[in-house]
Amino acid sequence: MHDKPRTLESPDIASIASLIGDRARSKILMGLMTGRALTASELGRAAGVSKPTTSSHLSKLTGAGLVAVEDVGRHRYFRLANHEVGSVIENLVGLAHRLGAVHVDSGPADPAMRKSRVCYDHLAGELGVLVYDSLRQQGCVRGDGRELTLTDGGERFAEKLGVDLVSMRSRRRPLCLACLDWSVRRPHLAGALGAALLDRFFALRWAARQKGTRAVVFSAVGERALRAKFVYRA
Amino acid sequence: MHDKPRTLESPDIASIASLIGDRARSKILMGLMTGRALTASELGRAAGVSKPTTSSHLSKLTGAGLVAVEDVGRHRYFRLANHEVGSVIENLVGLAHRLGAVHVDSGPADPAMRKSRVCYDHLAGELGVLVYDSLRQQGCVRGDGRELTLTDGGERFAEKLGVDLVSMRSRRRPLCLACLDWSVRRPHLAGALGAALLDRFFALRWAARQKGTRAVVFSAVGERALRAKFVYRA
DNA sequence: TGCATAGTTCCATGGTAATCGAACCATTCG
DNA sequence: CGAATGGTTCGATTACCATGGAACTATGCA
Numbered sequence: 001m002h003d004k005p006r007t008l009e010s011p012d013i014a015s016i017a018s019l020i021g022d023r024a025r026s027k028i029l030m031g032l033m034t035g036r037a038l039t040a041s042e043l044g045r046a047a048g049v050s051k052p053t054t055s056s057h058l059s060k061l062t063g064a065g066l067v068a069v070e071d072v073g074r075h076r077y078f079r080l081a082n083h084e085v086g087s088v089i090e091n092l093v094g095l096a097h098r099l100g101a102v103h104v105d106s107g108p109a110d111p112a113m114r115k116s117r118v119c120y121d122h123l124a125g126e127l128g129v130l131v132y133d134s135l136r137q138q139g140c141v142r143g144d145g146r147e148l149t150l151t152d153g154g155e156r157f158a159e160k161l162g163v164d165l166v167s168m169r170s171r172r173r174p175l176c177l178a179c180l181d182w183s184v185r186r187p188h189l190a191g192a193l194g195a196a197l198l199d200r201f202f203a204l205r206w207a208a209r210q211k212g213t214r215a216v217v218f219s220a221v222g223e224r225a226l227r228a229k230f231v232y233r234a
Numbered sequence: 235m236h237d238k239p240r241t242l243e244s245p246d247i248a249s250i251a252s253l254i255g256d257r258a259r260s261k262i263l264m265g266l267m268t269g270r271a272l273t274a275s276e277l278g279r280a281a282g283v284s285k286p287t288t289s290s291h292l293s294k295l296t297g298a299g300l301v302a303v304e305d306v307g308r309h310r311y312f313r314l315a316n317h318e319v320g321s322v323i324e325n326l327v328g329l330a331h332r333l334g335a336v337h338v339d340s341g342p343a344d345p346a347m348r349k350s351r352v353c354y355d356h357l358a359g360e361l362g363v364l365v366y367d368s369l370r371q372q373g374c375v376r377g378d379g380r381e382l383t384l385t386d387g388g389e390r391f392a393e394k395l396g397v398d399l400v401s402m403r404s405r406r407r408p409l410c411l412a413c414l415d416w417s418v419r420r421p422h423l424a425g426a427l428g429a430a431l432l433d434r435f436f437a438l439r440w441a442a443r444q445k446g447t448r449a450v451v452f453s454a455v456g457e458r459a460l461r462a463k464f465v466y467r468a
Numbered sequence: 469t470g471c472a473t474a475g476t477t478c479c480a481t482g483g484t485a486a487t488c489g490a491a492c493c494a495t496t497c498g
Numbered sequence: 499c500g501a502a503t504g505g506t507t508c509g510a511t512t513a514c515c516a517t518g519g520a521a522c523t524a525t526g527c528a
């Protein structure tokens with residue numbers, strides 16, 4: 001641009017954006033934002049469209065290189081092709097938030113759920129975001145995309161908390177992932193470490209699951225302990 | 235997502251993305267990436283569409299809050315509403331680049347032009363990007379959007395180079411801007427400081443404009459001097 | 469006052485792409 | 499080998515929306 005404001009032969013931003021700019025496809029992509037690989041059927045259900053439609057969308061997404069496929073038996077597992085894709089989407093979510101174009105489906109209405117709940121197997125909600133922010137700020141994790149790296153300081157911190165990193169590394173599951181939080185629109189920690197941390201919180205009796213819901217109830221002592229460990233200095 | 239992979243009521247990523255996902259509109263947005271405010275006619279020309287079409291697009295973009303307007307007499311000046319919008323687009327450009335979905339209009343074919351050329355009034359091309367990277371890495375400039383801030387270290391650096399910062403601050407022009415480089419698909423330094431630096435390069439006789447083109451020719455001595463000042467340690 | 473330029477509104481047209489039913493392949497399992 | 503489940507291909511339908519011509523308003527300029 002800038003160089004020649006008249007010709008402005010732009011690259012194919014448009015085709016990529018229009019790929020994301022379809023309701024069903026954007027839901028599919030959001031579904032993949034967890035970092036998990038999901039099957040076509042799951043994604044179709046998430047997007048609320050029929051199987052042919054899902055298939056068509058997925059082939060477009062993979063064809064464009066936004067999504068990667070892996071065939072396992074009669075299943076096809078889809079995931080985001082690279083973390084740049086995740087970044088773009090995260091940016092869009094942020095922008096949507098800022099523009100207030102958000103449909104006010106702003107996560108759970110229940111205040112308990114807003115505060116802390118289980119997301120798959122890790123901690124979400126305000127406290128989850130607090131933990132994430134704190135870890136970042138202390139330099140325990142680093143990274144700009146969805147995939148985070150655990151720093152040396154982070155290792156020490158985790159071990160001091162009683163997390164067994166050795167056995168975690170032996171598994172294939174990614175150690176640290178950033179998972180976008182619906183209610184707060186900010187990331188919290190997912191991945192093996194995220195799950196392990198929540199386990200520790202339960203083991204330490206800081207918190208317990210409220211049965212029947214996904215809410216996680218912290219005891220007064222537990223929350224104080226958590227906030228002491230994970231200080232966030234704005 | 236994550237929390238409830240079945241419902242997945244996503245925010246309006248889709249509507250924003252589809253807004254960008256139109257060829258004409260994406261060209262308009264790219265045209266605004268310089269940070270300049272442009273008129274509807276200019277943008278229409280850039281996008282290669284008629285006046286009614288341009289008007290329609292612009293009203294959609296402003297309606298959604300992606301673009302801001304300012305009425306000045308019989309002109310309407312458009313600019314990106316905030317730097318988040320710029321970030322999203324920059325990300326998209328990056329992704330497009332990575333996906334190789336780039337239309338191989340990859341900037342000037344002429345190697346001299348690729349290496350260094352004038353972009354409005356500042357230095358673009360590989361050397362321009364070198365300067366920018368170096369400044370960032372030395373901590374002279376900071377910022378994640380298009381608008382950059384000059385740090386204290388940056389001030390000292392600029393003054394040592396003989397740039398008169400005082401008179402620059404008195405003008406309204408932004409000091410430091412990141413300008414996306416077509417050929418390299420990476421930012422280089424624009425704004426008042428960018429222009430001043432190029433002036434200094436000319437004054438120091440490191441380089442001269444090749445008349446008739448936008449190419450900037452560095453002498454062997456000049457290039458060595460430039461590379462000495464602006465080291466980039468990968 | 470009149471002419472030129474900048475933009476917008478209205479409208480008719482056309483192309484593109486999302487959608488789903490139905491039929492079709494592939495894999496797994498009993 | 500069926501039967502069931504996961505996915506794809508095909509074709510027809512539909513809906514949306516980008517587009518430009520014509521007519522219109524508003525600002526600037528002489």
